[in-house]
Amino acid sequence: MSWQALLHRVQSKAKSQLSGGNQQEGFEDRAIDLYLSGSRLPFSSGYTEYKERLLQNILSDNALMDQFRGGKTLPEGFGARLDERIVEYPWVFSRLGSDTGLIVDAGSTFNKQSLLETAALKDRKILIYTLETDWITYDPRLSYLFGDLRDMILRNEMTRTIVCISTLEHVGFTYEYKTYSRNNPWPHATPDSYLSAVAEFRRILEPGGHLLLTVPFGRYENHGWLQQFDAPMIDKVKGLFEGKVRAETYYRYVDGGWRVVSAAECADLSYFNIHETGSFEEDGLAAARAVCCIDLEK
DSSP states (O other): OOHHHHHHHHHHHHHSOOSSOOHHHHHHHHHHHHHHHTTOOTTSTTHHHHHHHHHHHHHTOHHHHHHHHTTOOOOTTTTTTOOTHHHHHHHHHHTSTTOOSOEEEETSTTOOHHHHTSTTTTTOOEEEEESOOSOOOOOTTEEEEESOTTSOOOOTTOEEEEEEESOGGGTTSOSOTTTOOSSSOOTTOOGGGHHHHHHHHHHHEEEEEEEEEEEEBSSOEEOSSOEEBOHHHHHHHHHHHTSEEEEEEEEEEETTEEEEEOSGGGTTOOOOOHHHHOSOOTTOOOSOSEEEEEEEEO
16 A cells, blocks of 8 residues: 555545444544644644554555565655654554564653554553653553663563664753753753663563664753753764664654655754744754664664
8 A cells, every 4th residue: 555545545534424333433533634734833733633643554564565675765755844753653563563472661652552453563562661651551461560661560572573663862851841941951860771671671681682772863952841862862872782683773754754864864853842942943853853763683
């Protein structure tokens, strides 16, 4: 299915007339319709519903997932006006493979019903290890542990798969981004402690297991509630992990869509922080201008 067909599927469903159908689905369709008929600003009404509906279609499209798995060129305009999750999730899901073992979700980014119902996760046990989460479901496949990723209370070599999607950049910083910023940084931040989390990931992985890691990428920036990774920081992660790099892919938001690029093409990019700017740019950029996605094998 083409990218245009995926968009059409989402838009058509959102505009369909519902009578006596699922209330939640009806709410989502109305929210998506509102988003599509408006200015389509990031995080506006219907934005999240539209993005998650689109993600469901992407994750079920074998051809697109093959493109992500191989780090291949994406369709023109892919993920227009959407944040980096629109490339991070498909990239990670494309590399989960057919393994049926436990997944440790470092940061709670798999903790969404729409993701848990996908073919890739429906038969997997998942341990969600996080400082906080906005949703808990009583599902026998899921376990929740609240704690510090830099000092995990898990035994050595206990899992084959760790997923850490746009979480490592927050390690050592406060999560209260509405209070702290680049101009008002958290006074107790420890930016270098992300390496302690990487060491913990390596410790709890079985030999042959892999870490699927994504972070915002470009020039180094400290925003008070997160830091943007640069090339030396990525090198530190790989050096500390001391494993095999199975894949390393860079995505950049440019010309109103996400593209596969080289690390050098992202090296001087800044993170777009709406909490500091107060307004969006014309191309609808939502947050990171680029992300680094790495698959590391122990």
